[in-house]
Amino acid sequence: MTISDVAKRVGVSAITVSRYFTNPEKVSADLRERIALVVAEFGYVPNLAAGGLASARSRIVGMVIPNISSPIFANTIQSFSDRLSLHGYQLLLASSYFSRELEENAVRAFLGWTPAAIVLTGHFHTDATETLIERASFPVVETWDLQPQRKPIQVGFLHRDVGRDATQYLFGKGYRRIAFVQNSGTGDYRSLDRRDGYTAVMAEHGLEPILFAPTVLPQLEAGEQSFEALMKRDNPVDAIIFANDSLASGAILSAQRKGINIPEKCAIFGFGDYAISEKLSPSLTTIRPPAKEIGEVAASCILALTGAIPQDAEFQHLNPLPCELIERESA
Amino acid sequence: MTISDVAKRVGVSAITVSRYFTNPEKVSADLRERIALVVAEFGYVPNLAAGGLASARSRIVGMVIPNISSPIFANTIQSFSDRLSLHGYQLLLASSYFSRELEENAVRAFLGWTPAAIVLTGHFHTDATETLIERASFPVVETWDLQPQRKPIQVGFLHRDVGRDATQYLFGKGYRRIAFVQNSGTGDYRSLDRRDGYTAVMAEHGLEPILFAPTVLPQLEAGEQSFEALMKRDNPVDAIIFANDSLASGAILSAQRKGINIPEKCAIFGFGDYAISEKLSPSLTTIRPPAKEIGEVAASCILALTGAIPQDAEFQHLNPLPCELIERESA
DNA sequence: ACTCAAAATGTTAGCGCTACCATTTTGAGT
DNA sequence: ACTCAAAATGGTAGCGCTAACATTTTGAGT
Known part of the structure; x- marks a missing residue:
């Protein structure tokens, strides 16, 4: 079933049927109807490979x-x-x-x-x-x-700005021992840009950046792992920015199970605004990307x-x- | 840049270059190398529309x-x-x-x-x-x-079997006032098949099926809405099967906020085994589809x-x- | 009725590739 | 060295469509 078969059946030339598909307004209403009829009758579907080649x-x-x-x-x-x-x-x-x-x-x-x-x-x-x-x-x-x-x-x-905004927000709230948890095991350089924004703000305020890179891959578990590790430090952090909301959710869910109060004990900040973030207890403060x-x-x-x-x-x-x-x- | 250009450059016919791409083992090792060189040099990419048309x-x-x-x-x-x-x-x-x-x-x-x-x-x-x-x-x-x-x-x-298994599982645990919450506002007939499995088991045991269809679309909210509605009934349910884990998660998160004990007050059963399900408190009993x-x-x-x-x-x-x-x- | 631009339709050629068959080359077996 | 099947390579035609241009038809303005 080719475009010529349809054309023959309608009694027009192939190019007219071609136009019917690509520029219907260049075909008279009468012909348009007759072509539509035949196309429907045979279930004709234009060969896009041929069209692509020709055009x-x-x-x-x-x-x-x-x-x-x-x-x-x-x-x-x-x-x-x-x-x-x-x-x-x-x-x-x-x-x-x-x-x-x-x-x-x-x-x-x-x-x-x-x-x-x-x-x-x-x-x-x-x-x-x-x-x-x-x-x-x-x-x-x-x-x-x-x-x-x-x-x-x-x-x-600019992901750098996102990292900067998150850090400044936390700084404005009085947090000082702010950590950043990276995305685990991917080549996601955008999350590194966010980290750089964080590092820059920390440096501006003369604060030591605290970086953590989880070693496990499933995001929720990586979040748990990071949260627990950062809470166990000799000098525990009072806020954590996570590279994404999955990691942050893992932290919140872990805190919940362990009865650790958030944000009193430690503030959690995410990125992504996933559907779940707003429903968690406590709900997750985050940055919604477009x-x-x-x-x-x-x-x-x-x-x-x-x-x-x-x-x-x-x-x-x-x-x-x-x-x-x-x-x-x-x- | 066509296949003939490459062929000319290598000093072979077009069909040999074509074979190089579709049946490399039919081209001698020597030619294969020489063709590869020219292809790399020009960054030649075969036109798949032409190939698709011809073949x-x-x-x-x-x-x-x-x-x-x-x-x-x-x-x-x-x-x-x-x-x-x-x-x-x-x-x-x-x-x-x-x-x-x-x-x-x-x-x-x-x-x-x-x-x-x-x-x-x-x-x-x-x-x-x-x-x-x-x-x-x-x-x-x-x-x-x-x-x-x-x-x-x-x-x-068979989604019917999934609905059946979930219901039988809950029945075996002693639950009797079991409800089923449908997927909101979609033409998802597979979730209806699961519901039918549920209805069948309820009928077998002479139990009245309790169906609820949420009216809002975001899944987590639909889950909340359903859960709250079902708990408010004169004769509250003691277990709910949700059409999917998002709905069920909505219910669990809502229960958590309200301090409603799960599963003591009401058991929750999902479908899908999403990443979050295992991390919720309480973690979500569900059926993992392949x-x-x-x-x-x-x-x-x-x-x-x-x-x-x-x-x-x-x-x-x-x-x-x-x-x-x-x-x-x-x- | 006549003009003439615009609208509608047609003719021809070719897009880049591969199927099909034909031809040439290779090399193991004698 | 010779045979002959197998491996390697090539020539030709055509896949189904549309670009570019050519031709015919239409109909508003006179």
Whole structure:
């Protein structure tokens, strides 16, 4: 079943049927109806590979995210995919697990489809990836992070500022022995940026930074482990900033079991504002990143640049996208 | 940059370069090296649309899941994608939000790429989708559910049995006024199957089923709402089975805040075994579905049927895939 | 009725690759 | 050295579609 078969059946040329699919408004209403009828009758589905080859374009958008299971990225993927699919674009998804090499593989694979755009997480790539996206003839969007002086469109915020804001908030509340717990065993350099923001503020105030890196991988357990280790110190901390809400939740749940009062004994600060954070006892003070917004804005940029929506909508977002500090009970 | 350019540069014909990519073992070691060199030098990436058109095959696998954000499906997607990408397959992902119409759209869009396979969630489709997958010349896999007498490969388990097991477990523990809380506002018929299992066991024992459908959407809040409503009844329940662990977590967190003892006052039973479930106080008794396994087995089936791995590995899984009842503190 | 731009439709060629079959080269067995 | 199957390589055609341009039809303005 090809486009010519449909065309023959309708009594028009193939190109008219092609137009029916790509530019329906260029086909007369009468023909439009007759074509629709035949298409429905045969259940004809255009061969997108052929179309892509002929036009050197496609409605495929490739996206590389560190991992699908993280609540943080899931929202971005979901909102991104939703907005794109509204305009007939399809999402080719790959996970990098924070590995630049896996990211490169994914980008290479995407390239073969002459995608409409590619979306990456962050700006830290292999040299080969850099070359590939440099040469790309389609939009490349980097999400979740900002790094000036780069060619790709960026949709994100400064993680350093997030770390700074969290630390300043705790400092303002009177905490001084503030620790930072890193993300365990990943190449997540964005959490390291947040840490750097923390370290900088500590240094400003002449305070010694206290860093802890958990050794186990499941986030909740890593949070428990970190919390317990930091409480056991000779000079225990009075506040902890966690690299994400899962780690922080682990700490709160552990404190709860052990009957340790939070924030009296130790304040807990997270990052991510996961669904659970607000429901914990005590509820988790955290910074909500614009996860959903990142997906939406990235999609809008792509749609604007490929002409699917008016161009002027393109850069109507403010970079950095705003994070929100959510004060709750834990800090 | 086309395959012919590479071929010219190496001094061979295009078809040899093509073989280098699809059947490297059919190209002599010497040529393989020389081709690799030129490919690397120019950063050549084969045009997959052209290849797909010429061969009427592709390494794209389309997957429709209800939604990406749910921890339940995220694990399936992740394990599925991971296994496939190991063999050079790519994942085209779409969400249905439990809508059969959105599912149909997605399937239609996938079809245009002559995919290697399509994976759906469940067996409840529109008539048009049924027709499309009936005619498909590639494997179609239905996941998360079993329904006998269907053509597609199925990888899942019986949700009715899950509901039955949960209810019987609680009955065995002496609970009699057992309620079931449904998933709020979705077309998730699998949770209704679990409910039917519950209703059946209640009927067997001559007990009145107590059903509650929350009216709010965020799962944790829906769980809270349900729990509070069920505790306020004139004849309060002594155990609640929730359609999933998010709802159940909402209930536990709410009980905790209100100082209601679980399971003494009311037992709580979930479904899903999310990461948080084991860490709650009290920890959540639940049934762990084989989320990861579903993804892996689905991928293996597809790889076997498309010849990427030996055929005999194909149906080495037992259907239904086993769920595990995890007894913890809440019931 | 006539003009002429705009709208609607058609013709031709080719996108980059692989299937299919043909041809050449290799090397183990004699 | 010779045979001959197996391995390696190549030529040709065509996959199904759309870009670019060409042609025909339409209908508002006179």
